[in-house]
Amino acid sequence: MKTVLVVEDSNTSRDVTSHFLQQGGFRVLEAEDGEDALNILRSRHVDLILTDIMMPNLDGWGLYREIRADKSFNLTPFVFLSVLDEIDDQVKGLTLGVDDYLVKPVTPMQLIARVNTALMRSERLEQYFYRNPVTDLETEQYFYQRFNQEVDRCRAAQQPLSLVVIGIGNYVSLVRGHADWFAESAAREAGSLIREKTRSYDVVADMGQGRFAALLPNVKAEKAKTWAERLNQEWDLSLVWPETEQNIAVDIGFTCDDLSPGDDNALAILKKNLGSFERKW
Numbered sequence: 001m002k003t004v005l006v007v008e009d010s011n012t013s014r015d016v017t018s019h020f021l022q023q024g025g026f027r028v029l030e031a032e033d034g035e036d037a038l039n040i041l042r043s044r045h046v047d048l049i050l051t052d053i054m055m056p057n058l059d060g061w062g063l064y065r066e067i068r069a070d071k072s073f074n075l076t077p078f079v080f081l082s083v084l085d086e087i088d089d090q091v092k093g094l095t096l097g098v099d100d101y102l103v104k105p106v107t108p109m110q111l112i113a114r115v116n117t118a119l120m121r122s123e124r125l126e127q128y129f130y131r132n133p134v135t136d137l138e139t140e141q142y143f144y145q146r147f148n149q150e151v152d153r154c155r156a157a158q159q160p161l162s163l164v165v166i167g168i169g170n171y172v173s174l175v176r177g178h179a180d181w182f183a184e185s186a187a188r189e190a191g192s193l194i195r196e197k198t199r200s201y202d203v204v205a206d207m208g209q210g211r212f213a214a215l216l217p218n219v220k221a222e223k224a225k226t227w228a229e230r231l232n233q234e235w236d237l238s239l240v241w242p243e244t245e246q247n248i249a250v251d252i253g254f255t256c257d258d259l260s261p262g263d264d265n266a267l268a269i270l271k272k273n274l275g276s277f278e279r280k281w
Contacts, residue, residue: 002119003027003044003181007037007051007063008081013104017050017081017111024112027181034058038066043242045181045188046076048119053082053089064096075125077118081106135191135206143205143213147270150203150215154260161217161260162224163270166194166231167277168210169251175279178241178248183210186239186250197231211277213270221258228254253277 004026008014018028029044031037033055040046049067053060060080067073077099082089085103093101099118102111130142138146154161168174168190174183187210194212198204203215216224237250255273259266 001025001027001180002047003029004048004050004115005029005031005037005040005044005046007031007034007049007055007060009033009052009055013052020108020111021050021115023108024115026115034060034063034066037063041067041073043240045185048077048079048115048122049073050079050081050115053080053084053093061092061096064098068097075122077122079115079118081111132206135188136195137191137212138203138205140205140207143203143207143215146203147213147215147267150217151259151266154217155262158261159218160220160258161215162219162221163257163259163266163273164214164216164224164228164254165207165270165273165277166190166212166214166228166252166254169253169277170249171210171277172279174210174248174250182239182241182248186210186237186248189237189239190250190252193235193237194231197227207274209277209279211274213274221256224258225256228256 004021006014006017006021006028008017009032014030018030021028029040029046031040035057037051051060051063060082064078067078079100079102080093080098081102081104083104090101099121100114102114131138150161168186171183174186187206190210191206191212194214195204198214201217205213207213232252232254235252238247239250240246241248255276257269257273259269
């Protein structure tokens with residue numbers, strides 16, 4: 001279920017818009033103005049921002065500038081829903097780079113269709129990235145491509161190549177006890193920490209469901225295991241559950257394998273280790 005943040009100072013308009021979206025199958029968060037929205041975004045993951053323009057404290061234009069100044073929201077669709085129906089206002093919004101501009105009133109079908117379109121456009125765009133601009137990790141598709149290349153290269157040159165698969169050990173409990181968005185936020189934070197501990201030429205990817213894969217060229221398995229053990233020992237990550245302000249720990253585990261030199265099926269090893277961290281219900 002995708003989460004939409006509705007930003008609107010009018011209680012009536014906000015309630016109507018939220019109702020339409022909930023009927024369309026979306027989870028909805030609500031904010032009264034731009035400042036309230038920014039506070040929510042500091043602790044909650046959203047898939048799309050739908051906002052009015054004329055609001056007190058921080059209007060829609062200002063909210064857009066604040067959002068786009070933070071790379072964490074590079075791929076988050078931003079849509080204006082406003083009574084400002086002048087062409088100049090619509091052109092201003094689209095020129096700034098917003099994903100869509102809707103003029104009130106809109107029917108439920110129009111709203112759901114435009115929100116879905118903006119989400120699909122963002123998902124398609126993400127497929128073109130080799131590196132996720134939010135986490136700075138390689139994408140899963142790119143990792144598989146590089147994986148085969150690195151295995152072939154290192155085996156041909158008789159150079160060591162280690163594979164470390166890291167998984168959030170309590171990912172399932174984060175989802176069950178809290179929510180998907182909370183587990184996804186934990187995964188993004190974990191990925192950033194892992195990237196900080198690797199070299200610039202290591203291939204590190206977010207493989208989904210709280211799992212990460214790292215290819216370490218010119219590193220033997222024993223040394224890679226030592227690195228992973230140190231990462232595990234020094235690991236200290238927790239997120240605040242906003243409803244209770246409770247700190248929720250994020251735990252990790254890992255597997256480590258030597259891919260080169262050797263004649264084992266490297267892809268089978270990767271899939272097996274990723275499977276050990278799959279979400280199981």
